[in-house]
Amino acid sequence: MLRKLLAxxxxxxxxxxAAGVAYASHGHDDSGLxxxxxxxxxxxxxxxxxxxxxxxxxDAQGIACIDMPEMGAMGVHYVNGALVGDGAIEAExxxxxxxxxxxxxxxxxxxxxxxxxxxxxxxxxxxPPSLFGQEFNVTAAGNRYGLPAFYSLHAWLFKHNPAGTFAxxxxxxxxxxxxxxxxxxxxxxxxx
Numbered sequence: 001m002l003r004k005l006l007a008x009x010x011x012x013x014x015x016x017x018a019a020g021v022a023y024a025s026h027g028h029d030d031s032g033l034x035x036x037x038x039x040x041x042x043x044x045x046x047x048x049x050x051x052x053x054x055x056x057x058x059d060a061q062g063i064a065c066i067d068m069p070e071m072g073a074m075g076v077h078y079v080n081g082a083l084v085g086d087g088a089i090e091a092e093x094x095x096x097x098x099x100x101x102x103x104x105x106x107x108x109x110x111x112x113x114x115x116x117x118x119x120x121x122x123x124x125x126x127x128p129p130s131l132f133g134q135e136f137n138v139t140a141a142g143n144r145y146g147l148p149a150f151y152s153l154h155a156w157l158f159k160h161n162p163a164g165t166f167a168x169x170x171x172x173x174x175x176x177x178x179x180x181x182x183x184x185x186x187x188x189x190x191x192x
Contacts, residue, residue, distance in 0.1 A: 031132040032091055033165075036112070037157045039092045044109045044158075046078070049097050054078035057096070059144040065101060065175030072163070072171035074154065075100045075110055084150075087120035089129050100159065100173050110159035110173060118149040129153075134166045 043049045057079045058064050067073035075098045083095040095115040099107035114131055118138060121129055129136045129151050136151035143150075154168055161170040 033132060033155070033157060036091050036155070040094065040097070040112055040157070043097045046099065046107050049078050053080045053082060054097055055081070057145070060146050061144070063144075067173075067175040068169050071169040073100075073173040073175050074098060074113075074169060075173050075175070076107065077113065079115070084115050084117065085120070087116060087124065089114050089116055089121075089131055091131055094155075098154070101175070103176060108159075110170070111154050111156045111161075114153045114155070116151050117147075118151055121151055131155075132166070137168060 043052075043054075055078060056064065057077045059066070065073065065076045077096045077098050079096045083093060091114075094112035096113035097109060098111040098113055100110045101107055114129075114136070116129060116136075128138065131153055132155065134153055136153045139147075139150050139152060141147070141149045153166060156165050156167070156170055159170065159172060161167055161172065163169060163171060
């Protein structure tokens with residue numbers, strides 16, 4: 001009897017060990033976030049993002065660094081308009097890269113944002129877009145950017161967000177009044 005019990009325990013230990021090795025070799029990121037982080041890490045350099053077609057976005061009031069008192073901020077958005085207008089979502093090609101100004105004139109990559117115009121998406125799909133297992137948020141027409149309704153999803157891959165990896169606002173990101181107007185480096189920019 002004891003021998004059968006020990007054999008059963010040994011079999012469970014072997015199976016659990018094999019499963020642990022399989023899990024470790026498969027990796028912990030089934031969503032693809034690690035791959036996206038690796039591919040987009042080059043955008044830590046703002047000049048690289050600009051050379052790739054990303055330009056500073058400001059809202060209708062000329063605000064660059066977008067924040068929400070009590071919720072945190074998003075930061076300063078650099079957007080590739082051609083990608084926003086193409087009606088497609090590609091994980092490794094975000095429509096926007098988001099930076100936090102540091103008050104010394106430097107921008108630090110904190111997040112990616114995926115954006116698609118609602119009309120363009122809905123023309124070819126029966127449900128809202130989703131990526132990394134997350135459904136996109138919808139921003140109605142008449143928004144602060146003067147844009148038609150659009151879907152969006154933030155992915156905080158370069159700065160921890162205690163509100164969640166895909167939350168819109170990050171309480172650890174801040175904007176100063178000067179950042180809001182000038183994008184943290186004398187430019188003109190922002191988003192949502």
